[in-house]
Amino acid sequence: MEELKVMPIWFWVLLIIVLIAQSTWLFIDARKRESMPWLWGIWGLIQVPMPLIFYFLIVRSGWFKRVRRKDNK
Template sequence: MKELQDVPYWLWACIAAVLLLQGTWLFRDARKRDKGRMAWFWGLWGLTGAPTPIIVYLLVVILPDRWRTGQKR
């Protein structure tokens, strides 16, 4: 466990900020796209790790939504 004690505090702060931003963005985007049905799930999962939740969200929610509406980008 000594390895975790050697990690500088600024790195912990950066990790926390990335997870908080990712979770917040996933929650807000899911609430906007899906009428809030699964927003809490995406937001909480986004707080647990990076980048897996955002990649899965892209593949499961955003791309099918774009294919359905016919948007290019």
């Protein structure tokens, strides 16, 4: 815990800005793609950069594609 006391205030401010920016971008982009925006937004607030990496691998690259049924009504 001693190393946390050594970190300067600008580091914490920068970390908060990065987390909020990442979370906002993930939420907005996932909402456009209809791919669980709340999950990506909340996960983006918790840590950096793993949610962004997984988002690009899973959603943007197409590894996980949702099968949509077409109703014949």
